[in-house]
Amino acid sequence: MQTRTLGKNGPAVSALGLGCMGMSWAYGATAADADEAIATIHHALDRGLNVLDTADVYGPHTNEELVGKAIRGRREQAFIATKFGIVPHPTDPAQRVANGRPDYVRSSCDASLKRLGIDTIDLYYQHRVDINVPIEDTVGAMAELVAAGKVRHLGLSEASGATLERACKVHPIAALQSEFSLWTRDPQGNGMLDACRRLGVSLVAYSPLGRGFLTGAIRSPDDFDAGDYRRGSPRFVGDNFSRNLQLVEQVRSLAADKGCSPAQLALAWVLAQGEEVIAIPGTKQRSRLDENLGALDVRLGAAELKALDAMFPPDAAAGERYAGAMMHMVNV
Ligand SMILES: NC(=O)c1ccc[n+]([C@@H]2O[C@H](COP(=O)([O-])OP(=O)(O)OC[C@H]3O[C@@H](n4cnc5c(N)ncnc54)[C@H](OP(=O)(O)O)[C@@H]3O)[C@@H](O)[C@H]2O)c1
Numbered sequence: 339m340q341t342r343t344l345g346k347n348g349p350a351v352s353a354l355g356l357g358c359m360g361m362s363w364a365y366g367a368t369a370a371d372a373d374e375a376i377a378t379i380h381h382a383l384d385r386g387l388n389v390l391d392t393a394d395v396y397g398p399h400t401n402e403e404l405v406g407k408a409i410r411g412r413r414e415q416a417f418i419a420t421k422f423g424i425v426p427h428p429t430d431p432a433q434r435v436a437n438g439r440p441d442y443v444r445s446s447c448d449a450s451l452k453r454l455g456i457d458t459i460d461l462y463y464q465h466r467v468d469i470n471v472p473i474e475d476t477v478g479a480m481a482e483l484v485a486a487g488k489v490r491h492l493g494l495s496e497a498s499g500a501t502l503e504r505a506c507k508v509h510p511i512a513a514l515q516s517e518f519s520l521w522t523r524d525p526q527g528n529g530m531l532d533a534c535r536r537l538g539v540s541l542v543a544y545s546p547l548g549r550g551f552l553t554g555a556i557r558s559p560d561d562f563d564a565g566d567y568r569r570g571s572p573r574f575v576g577d578n579f580s581r582n583l584q585l586v587e588q589v590r591s592l593a594a595d596k597g598c599s600p601a602q603l604a605l606a607w608v609l610a611q612g613e614e615v616i617a618i619p620g621t622k623q624r625s626r627l628d629e630n631l632g633a634l635d636v637r638l639g640a641a642e643l644k645a646l647d648a649m650f651p652p653d654a655a656a657g658e659r660y661a662g663a664m665m666h667m668v669n670v
Pocket residue numbers: 356357358359360365391392465495496515516543544545546547548549550551553555601618619620621622623626627629630
């Protein structure tokens with residue numbers, strides 16, 4: 339398994355991790371998928387992939403329980419990353435807000451440890467920055483978890499370069515998790531990737547397959563189950579869907595020329611953006627995991643990277659990557 343160093347001096351972790359969110363949440367997951375999801379986690383560990391990415395909000399809570407069940411008896415093979423800090427709005431539970439209060443950091447960690455059935459979380463992220471709590475206070479509480487042996491490494495998700503810099507002054511931050519893919523190139527344009535390089539922080543690319551779209555497998559909004567989150571996500575609705583489909587056709591064509599799948603091309607592009615980048619594509623199916631791991635063997639030359647950059651300028655995708663209030667919670 340190809341590995342990359344987590345943070346400045348952290349452990350070597352698999353260059354591709356496994357995003358576990360869709361096994362329980364967001365993408366139309368059903369209870370019937372759980373067996374294959376657990377088999378997929380086992381298969382990942384068998385193949386030497388160790389980074390398993392979850393969060394307390396996925397489900398909520400059921401995804402951590404599922405990951406916990408899957409790693410029972412195999413704890414040492416897994417590198418468990420989970421997150422805290424996205425909570426229901428107190429008066430409108432359909433909306434989400436960030437909570438970075440120190441007491442909440444502590445109680446969330448204990449609850450995640452219990453659901454995962456482990457003594458120590460390998461990488462603990464603040465899922466979204468809470469603008470009402472100084473980052474120093476939140477990271478200070480996270481640092482206490484490291485001192486207490488409950489957490490090994492700290493991370494932030496969707497924090498700006500400036501916030502990351504402040505956080506690093508309190509405690510080393512090993513990873514910044516952000517959406518990063520051919521159609522979401524924000525970390526390159528907003529200084530996040532540069533800040534990671536300067537501060538010795540890994541950039542963990544989530545939704546590297548564009549929530550499945552860049553694989554070419556999604557041909558129509560009708561492909562989504564009734565409860566699928568993407569039905570209401572700006573890039574997947576109306577005209578945006580059709581316009582974005584044209585982009586995907588170009589990925590399919592380049593992938594065909596290269597002799598790989600569109601998913602492999604999309605992942606190879608992410609990994610080619612720098613040695614500090616780790617990608618965590620999500621799948622609940624073993625066959626797709628194998629396909630995605632094949633991206634590790636796809637080498638993109640300068641001309642191919644240039645062609646992909648030309649196909650996907652920063653504003654190429656039609657539609658924002660999040661709707662409404664969730665968009666305001668990123669990069670703060
Ligand atoms: N920090 C954050 O705020 C944040 C936000 C979103 C996600 N994440 C994390 O990042 C992980 C990955 O992101 P993501 O799941 O949103 O998006 P993604 O990895 O870009 O795409 C996942 C989707 O692609 C499909 N897929 C995967 N491999 C495929 C292949 N080879 N061919 C066709 N379809 C394929 C999956 O379906 P199947 O499962 O059916 O294969 C799933 O619907 C999540 O699981 C989660 O852990 C973090």
